[in-house]
Amino acid sequence: MLLTFRYVLNGGGLLLNKKIIGRLVLGVTLLNFIILLLFLGCTNANKHIDKPPISNPLTQYKQDIVNPINNFVFLTKEVKMDPNCVESRSSRCESLLMSTASGLVMTSDDQSVMILTAGHFCDASGLPPSLSPTIVGIADDSPRELSMVAIDEDNDLCMLIGPKYEDEWFDDTIVAEKMPKIGESVIAVAAPNSIGGPGLRLVFDGRFSGCTNRMCLFTIPATFGSSGGGIYNEEGELLSIVMAVTHNFENATLAPSHEALKNFISQIDAAIDIY
16 A cells, blocks of 8 residues: 555544655644543663564454454554664663553455554654654564554544565454444453463453544543553444543443544545555
8 A cells, every 4th residue: 555645633623634655644633532531552671672573373263253353463662762873782772661651453355454552652743853763563463563654643643554464364354333332341351451462362341431523431440551442332333442541440441432443544545545
């Protein structure tokens, strides 16, 4: 999939800038919440992690939710301690693990995968200009470097793109037509507290608790690192992603509204035809 434009989200629409680039950026105002939230996906660490590819056949997954499990992506964000280093063996060239998050493969073609996650994980505005973070995604148990396609900071959504390997297989993630009834069962696939990597899929049960005009609430356990994890109905269709939890109670998970999610994906699809 060749990306050749830069897009800016402004007033609900995509504006086109005809400058050829390798990735797309959507910029909007910072996300503000009325209630006190604890943002996720920002676990700090001071060590580099190894990401060896490990084969994991689909037959080992629970078959009625095989797509949410197979499409799960464990995300890391790293920066070089010295961005100007040139010697690969120098300690200054080592990467510092800043944070981890969760995500999911929305769609793929023969060459690339499109990965959905939380907007605050993709945001690098708090870093010095000299530091450019690298996002690595482990999908189908294989690591790959990712680039940002689009970000909607108002609704805390981000789309990433990376290479698809020859032996990988992903079904498109289906977005649910409507939200479930309050009290109906949902599942989430995420990597809380950086518990993620090759061979691991953490699946959580919860209930749908309703929506406001800005966000939806689920009784799903979540904490740092859960951000971006997909939330699905009983048919394995995507409802939203983990965005935040209420302060001091990590079983009340907040998520972008269903309409915001659908609009975000449809705008990207209209711009670059991802499906």
